[in-house]
Amino acid sequence: MDLDLLSNIFYAMVRTGTPLLLVALGELICEKSGVLNLGQEGMMLFGAVIGFIVALSTGNLWLGVLLAMSAGMLLSMLFAAVALGFNANQVATGLALTIFGVGLSTFVGAAWVGKPLAGFEPIAIPLLSEIPLIGRMLFAQDILVYLSFALFGLVAWVLLKSRIGLIIQAVGENPDAASAMGLPVLRVRTLAVLFGGAMAGLAGGYLSLAYTPMWAENMTAGRGWIALALVVFASWRVFRVLLGAYLFGLASIIHLVAQGIGLSIPSNLLAMLPYVATILVLVLLSRDAIKTRLFAPVSLGKPWQPGH
Amino acid sequence: MLLSLEPRGQQSRAMLWLSPLLAAVLTLCSGALLFALLGHDPLDTLHTLLIAPLADWYGVSELLVKALPILLCALGLAVAYQARIWNIGAEGQLLLGALAGSAMAIQIIDWDSRWALVWVVLAGVAAGAAWGGLTAWLRTQFNANEILTSIMLNYIALNLLLFFVHGPLKDPAGFNFPESAMFGDASRLPLVSEDGRLHAGLYFALLALVAVWVLLHKSFLGFQIKVLGLDRRAAGFVGFREKRLVWFALLVSGGLAGLAGVGEVAGPIGQLVPQVSPGYGYAAITVAFLGRLNPLGILFASLLMALLYLGGENAQMTMNLPQAITQLFQGMMLFFLLACDVLILYRPRLKLKWAQRTTNAEAMA
Numbered sequence: 001m002d003l004d005l006l007s008n009i010f011y012a013m014v015r016t017g018t019p020l021l022l023v024a025l026g027e028l029i030c031e032k033s034g035v036l037n038l039g040q041e042g043m044m045l046f047g048a049v050i051g052f053i054v055a056l057s058t059g060n061l062w063l064g065v066l067l068a069m070s071a072g073m074l075l076s077m078l079f080a081a082v083a084l085g086f087n088a089n090q091v092a093t094g095l096a097l098t099i100f101g102v103g104l105s106t107f108v109g110a111a112w113v114g115k116p117l118a119g120f121e122p123i124a125i126p127l128l129s130e131i132p133l134i135g136r137m138l139f140a141q142d143i144l145v146y147l148s149f150a151l152f153g154l155v156a157w158v159l160l161k162s163r164i165g166l167i168i169q170a171v172g173e174n175p176d177a178a179s180a181m182g183l184p185v186l187r188v189r190t191l192a193v194l195f196g197g198a199m200a201g202l203a204g205g206y207l208s209l210a211y212t213p214m215w216a217e218n219m220t221a222g223r224g225w226i227a228l229a230l231v232v233f234a235s236w237r238v239f240r241v242l243l244g245a246y247l248f249g250l251a252s253i254i255h256l257v258a259q260g261i262g263l264s265i266p267s268n269l270l271a272m273l274p275y276v277a278t279i280l281v282l283v284l285l286s287r288d289a290i291k292t293r294l295f296a297p298v299s300l301g302k303p304w305q306p307g308h
Numbered sequence: 309m310l311l312s313l314e315p316r317g318q319q320s321r322a323m324l325w326l327s328p329l330l331a332a333v334l335t336l337c338s339g340a341l342l343f344a345l346l347g348h349d350p351l352d353t354l355h356t357l358l359i360a361p362l363a364d365w366y367g368v369s370e371l372l373v374k375a376l377p378i379l380l381c382a383l384g385l386a387v388a389y390q391a392r393i394w395n396i397g398a399e400g401q402l403l404l405g406a407l408a409g410s411a412m413a414i415q416i417i418d419w420d421s422r423w424a425l426v427w428v429v430l431a432g433v434a435a436g437a438a439w440g441g442l443t444a445w446l447r448t449q450f451n452a453n454e455i456l457t458s459i460m461l462n463y464i465a466l467n468l469l470l471f472f473v474h475g476p477l478k479d480p481a482g483f484n485f486p487e488s489a490m491f492g493d494a495s496r497l498p499l500v501s502e503d504g505r506l507h508a509g510l511y512f513a514l515l516a517l518v519a520v521w522v523l524l525h526k527s528f529l530g531f532q533i534k535v536l537g538l539d540r541r542a543a544g545f546v547g548f549r550e551k552r553l554v555w556f557a558l559l560v561s562g563g564l565a566g567l568a569g570v571g572e573v574a575g576p577i578g579q580l581v582p583q584v585s586p587g588y589g590y591a592a593i594t595v596a597f598l599g600r601l602n603p604l605g606i607l608f609a610s611l612l613m614a615l616l617y618l619g620g621e622n623a624q625m626t627m628n629l630p631q632a633i634t635q636l637f638q639g640m641m642l643f644f645l646l647a648c649d650v651l652i653l654y655r656p657r658l659k660l661k662w663a664q665r666t667t668n669a670e671a672m673a
Contacts, residue, residue: 086650093646100639110630225459268471275460282452289451
């Protein structure tokens with residue numbers, strides 16, 4: 001393998017890993033606060049379709065990004081209302097959100113399938129982007145990828161260094177104690193869910209505005225679900241989320257690698273790889289049940305109401 | 309907040325069954341509102357969606373044709389969900405059933421004997437059950453979360469099906485279309501009546517309905533499954549074997565979904581095509597919840613869901629509305645159901661809160 005190919009693979013790995021990173025960061029915050037939102041796929045799709053429609057009809061890509069985030073947030077509000085407000089089962093509510101989001105995005109986007117859009121272009125930073133191997137990967141991406149680096153930094157700082165991070169984790173570990181300390185448990189959880197929604201919307205917008213600037217039904221292809229597995233894979237630790245996102249990115253572009261070294265494997269079989277990798281990762285990491293339970297936020301997925 | 313919730317202290321049995329009805333009504337109301345916003349006459353659209361498709365026997369038979377796979381998948385899911393095993397993989401299990409059934413049918417395409425059909429159906433059921441069993445294996449052996457593994461297996465199953473329909477199973481005489489050859493007559497499910505497409509899969513579905521009802525309500529195994537769902541630890545204390553129950557629930561679930569899949573290819577479609585299922589396996593999740601995991605409830609819910617599929621097609625043809633209405637309604641219905649389910653355990657109180665607020669305000673003043 002020559003250097004050029006390797007540099008291209010690294011570049012594509014980060015590009016492909018970016019939507020996973022964005023959703024997983026949002027879900028990480030959400031799960032740290034004790035809420036399991038399985039609706040990522042639905043929120044991503046709705047973000048993708050709204051972002052695309054807005055960008056195409058106004059010609060303003062940034063407005064598209066903004067509304068993609070708002071769209072994701074809007075759906076997460078529904079989740080928060082039913083799962084937190086009405087205390088419904090979080091697994092079922094998340095599933096409902098995904099089914100709803102898939103239907104809604106297909107319905108809204110029916111007239112927009114296959115229309116061309118000039119999406120975000122890569123911006124190469126002079127000099128830095130010419131570093132061999134990692135130059136293209138880190139410094140010749142489009143602006144949303146740079147944004148994802150910044151958001152990663154933000155989430156890492158919040159979780160590891162800030163008071164807000166402590167509050168989120170207190171609420172996720174022991175809501176009763178947190179509530180007794182005077183923390184507004186439901187409000188913290190709602191905000192975490194909304195943040196997750198915005199991130200999922202952004203990830204969807206990244207797909208439809210930068211990664212493949214177009215809209216197609218179900219274009220997220222399970223990335224929302226893979227991101228959920230990613231958080232488990234990362235044992236709820238933020239640096240591992242970053243690592244995992246890019247590893248999964250690599251698994252999804254393995255066909256480029258295969259082509260590069262002259263292998264010909266049917267594309268449908270290669271398309272299975274990220275899903276197979278997800279299962280393998282789940283198997284490897286969940287084998288030790290006690291360890292998984294140690295890392296997971298204690299009250300993850302458990303409904304909680306004040307005064308019960 | 310305007311609305312406050314007061315615990316009832318016990319489940320309201322009335323709300324248990326009123327909640328799905330309420331959810332359906334709320335979905336229709338929101339649908340009507342949506343159509344009005346889009347500039348269609350709401351009543352007219354609802355008529356096109358829900359009543360026009362059932363105007364004649366052909367419509368009714370089409371309704372049943374669509375209800376069969378949904379019913380089969382949802383019955384299987386009910387068994388798993390009663391044990392609180394969140395199998396989201398009915399779609400993949402259905403696709404694999406269709407794939408294996410087709411592979412078998414192509415192998416024995418020139419058989420004349422009726423045994424051909426038996427083999428095709430068995431292959432489909434076995435493949436669906438195996439796909440469900442894979443989830444069970446990952447869960448019991450490696451403790452892997454069944455929601456995520458079964459979803460991943462859906463995507464893998466779809467890609468497997470696409471691979472086979474574009475490759476090994478493609479009809480050599482089919483002008484390079486991604487389709488298998490048409491099955492031999494002996495491996496097709498016979499029609500129930502001369503007009504329409506309703507096929508013998510109907511009998512399978514009715515049989516499955518009775519079997520699942522007996523399993524869940526009249527058998528010790530069903531009792532064990534329910535106890536496992538209610539309290540894992542209690543089930544362990546009385547000596548129910550959790551792993552075995554997980555295997556059982558997922559094998560039944562997968563087998564029924566596989567039956568649904570093979571019923572589609574050996575029934576109305578007659579060959580393997582890339583779009584075997586317009587999301588029946590996902591629709592079945594909504595149906596299972598809407599039917600309260602009860603076989604009879606699921607029967608009604610699957611008919612309603614089939615009507616939405618049929619109506620979606622009708623609305624696309626006559627009013628040029630996107631067919632995704634079906635999925636949209638599906639999602640709305642599940643959402644409303646979960647929201648309405650709060651009424652099973654809680655009593656809504658509107659005035660109380662207002663009164664409290666005014667007293668608060670008075671106190672402040």
